[in-house]
Amino acid sequence: MHRHVPESWVSSVRYLIEELGADVNARDHNGYTALHHAxxxxxxxxILYLVSQGADVSAVSRRGQTVADMANGPVQRILPFLSTVALLEGLGSQNNHNCVAC
Structure with missing residues (x-):
């Protein structure tokens, strides 16, 4: 459910969660959730759909990255999604302000 869902394909994720019973907080081998990837x-x-289904906004990956950190330029060449950072902070995700791309 993580990386294989194209952006804004809420209907696909909805099917996985609501019809197939996928765990909204399932983690990959690096500890990232679907919310991290979104x-x-x-x-x-x-993000709003996943949170409405119980996604944990306080989830932290094995590398110590919060969900807000992922929107804040988690790797080189990816600029922060400022509206996403603000949304996630408003939902309660901690922002460590560790933008790698900045």
Missing amino acids: AARGDNEL
Whole structure:
């Protein structure tokens, strides 16, 4: 459910969660959740859907990255999605302000 869902494909994620019973807080081998991946793409629509389904906005990856950190330029060549950072902070995600791309 993580990286294989194209951006803003809420209907696909909805199917996985609501029809197939996928765990909204499932983690990949690096400890990232679907919410981390949606944040890294700046997909606010998907973020709101995942949160409405119980996604944990306080989730932290094995590298110590919060969901807000992922929207804040988590790797080189990816600029921060400022509206996504603000949305996630408003939802309660901690922002460590560790923008790698800035």
